[in-house]
Amino acid sequence: MITREPVYTDAPATAWGGLWRMVLLGLADVGRLGVLTMQALAGMPLMLLSRRQRREWVRQMYQMGIKSLPVISVVGMFTGMILGLQVGLELRRFNQEIYIGSAVMVSLLREMGPFMTALILAACVGSSMAAQIGTMTVNDEVAALEIMSIDPVRFLMTPRMAAMVVMTPILSFYTCILGVIGGGIVGLTQLNVAWDQYITTAMDFARMRDLYVGLFKALIFGIVITGVSCYEGFTTRQGAVGVGQATRRSVITSFLLVLILGYIVTRMFYDL
Amino acid sequence: MIRFDHVTKQLGGRNVLDDLSFEVKKGEIFAIVGPSGTGKSVTLKHMVRLLTPTSGEVWVGDVEMSAVNGGELARARERFGYLFQGGALLGWMTVEENIALPLRERTRLTEAEIEERVMQALSAVGLERDGGKYPSEISGGMQKRAGLARAIIREPEIVLYDEPTSGLDPVTARTIDQLVRRLNEELGITSVVVTHDLQGALLIADRIAMLTGGRFVEVSPPKTFVATDQPDVRSFLDAQFISKKGLEGF
Numbered sequence: 001m002i003t004r005e006p007v008y009t010d011a012p013a014t015a016w017g018g019l020w021r022m023v024l025l026g027l028a029d030v031g032r033l034g035v036l037t038m039q040a041l042a043g044m045p046l047m048l049l050s051r052r053q054r055r056e057w058v059r060q061m062y063q064m065g066i067k068s069l070p071v072i073s074v075v076g077m078f079t080g081m082i083l084g085l086q087v088g089l090e091l092r093r094f095n096q097e098i099y100i101g102s103a104v105m106v107s108l109l110r111e112m113g114p115f116m117t118a119l120i121l122a123a124c125v126g127s128s129m130a131a132q133i134g135t136m137t138v139n140d141e142v143a144a145l146e147i148m149s150i151d152p153v154r155f156l157m158t159p160r161m162a163a164m165v166v167m168t169p170i171l172s173f174y175t176c177i178l179g180v181i182g183g184g185i186v187g188l189t190q191l192n193v194a195w196d197q198y199i200t201t202a203m204d205f206a207r208m209r210d211l212y213v214g215l216f217k218a219l220i221f222g223i224v225i226t227g228v229s230c231y232e233g234f235t236t237r238q239g240a241v242g243v244g245q246a247t248r249r250s251v252i253t254s255f256l257l258v259l260i261l262g263y264i265v266t267r268m269f270y271d272l
Numbered sequence: 273m274i275r276f277d278h279v280t281k282q283l284g285g286r287n288v289l290d291d292l293s294f295e296v297k298k299g300e301i302f303a304i305v306g307p308s309g310t311g312k313s314v315t316l317k318h319m320v321r322l323l324t325p326t327s328g329e330v331w332v333g334d335v336e337m338s339a340v341n342g343g344e345l346a347r348a349r350e351r352f353g354y355l356f357q358g359g360a361l362l363g364w365m366t367v368e369e370n371i372a373l374p375l376r377e378r379t380r381l382t383e384a385e386i387e388e389r390v391m392q393a394l395s396a397v398g399l400e401r402d403g404g405k406y407p408s409e410i411s412g413g414m415q416k417r418a419g420l421a422r423a424i425i426r427e428p429e430i431v432l433y434d435e436p437t438s439g440l441d442p443v444t445a446r447t448i449d450q451l452v453r454r455l456n457e458e459l460g461i462t463s464v465v466v467t468h469d470l471q472g473a474l475l476i477a478d479r480i481a482m483l484t485g486g487r488f489v490e491v492s493p494p495k496t497f498v499a500t501d502q503p504d505v506r507s508f509l510d511a512q513f514i515s516k517k518g519l520e521g522f
Contacts, residue, residue, distance in 0.1 A: 134521070139357040140357070140360040141363075143360070144354065147320050147352060148373065149349050149350050150373070
């Protein structure tokens with residue numbers, strides 16, 4: 001049952017009691033979030049069999065991917081430009097500015113591309129998911145689906161999850177390309193690094209492994225953002241105020257998890 | 273058909289339902305009335321397991337709704353239609369698509385058969401011309417009627433109505449009442465109606481139950497209900513200007 005009853009507990013007698021209760025409720029939330037995410041992922045093969053669900057999947061990919069392109073383009077380009085400028089200025093002190101291509105490429109592929117993409121998607125797409133599902137929850141639309149014996153996870157969450165699984169790595173790669181172009185523009189206009197020299201050093205230092213790890217990170221971020229946002233939506237209470245709170249919580253939790261998981265995945269693939 | 277067996281429901285440390293026991297018979301219209309916040313909607317939500325009792329059992333036929341889960345719960349819920357207070361239509365679908373949704377998702381009917389059934393349901397609730405509109409483009413009353421069409425599209429055995437006439441003008445409210453009665457007579461649907469609208473309940477219900485303090489203080493047919501001396505019922509009737517003669521003046 002996705003429609004959960006509100007949990008009422010007595011006020012704790014001590015501060016430690018309150019802290020302990022917070023920990024327990026937090027762990028319960030993490031558990032439920034994990035189960036919900038797994039249910040949505042497990043529903044993907046069935047989704048592909050249904051024409052209506054496939055159509056919804058494509059619609060979600062358009063909503064999430066194509067509609068996010070303008071903001072992702074700007075962020076990607078300027079991330080590359082900032083990286084190029086900061087790194088280039090330092091490298092110039094050692095007359096090594098020709099290597100800004102490698103620095104920009106590696107940092108974008110490994111970290112900044114997926115990270116910036118995830119932040120934008122959490123803010124734009126995740127918040128909208130939480131608000132939409134939250135509004136449906138407080139308007140009894142999710143309960144109506146349950147009573148019609150239509151699984152809300154399969155019906156609402158799985159197409160969104162599938163769309164994010166596809167679009168986050170693609171958008172992350174797109175961010176990397178625009179970032180590299182942005183870094184190149186800075187190199188060309190402010191550091192006098194020729195375009196082909198910039199591209200050559202960038203390609204020389206880029207490894208396929210960096211690309212794969214970056215795309216894997218983006219995939220994980222996409223799953224986490226969808227899981228958190230839909231979970232917050234499904235657990236929304238108390239009308240319009242609750243929808244606002246759910247949206248806020250979804251963005252904050254997604255940001256934090258993207259940061260933490262970003263470090264964990266990096267640590268897994270790159271030993272010191 | 274539906275049986276509550278000593279059901280208690282605690283919400284926020286308060287017994288919203290307190291050892292409630294009653295039975296709704298097959299084919300009857302059972303109305304639950306009472307002041308706001310006394311647990312009428314909570315009672316309805318227990319019938320489809322949107323809420324689970326703190327103690328006691330809820331039975332629908334030979335299925336214990338308060339205990340089933342997963343696929344069994346989904347199958348048990350297929351016996352129900354549920355009209356929510358606000359209609360609960362999906363905002364991004366047209367009225368037609370909303371009504372067709374249970375058929376598209378849970379049956380193997382062809383598109384032609386679905387369209388025919390949807391047109392029948394739309395005409396039953398008087399929305400033939402509004403099927404292509406989105407919920408935000410129609411009035412609250414029309415949304416309720418569309419919600420009702422969706423609730424009955426699969427011809428359920430039981431339909432639960434949560435405030436079907438609240439917020440509607442008197443003419444539309446009576447139209448909905450007549451529709452509930454007609455569904456009951458023509459299709460033999462068992463109906464449970466939660467309402468503040470005592471006039472409507474007196475017109476359509478076979479039995480009326482008054483819920484106060486988590487318990488029924490009166491369960492009786494309309495004529496007996498209006499004639500009772502039970503103080504809670506009496507004050508509720510008086511507040512709606514209904515005398516012991518009932519609705520004779522209407």
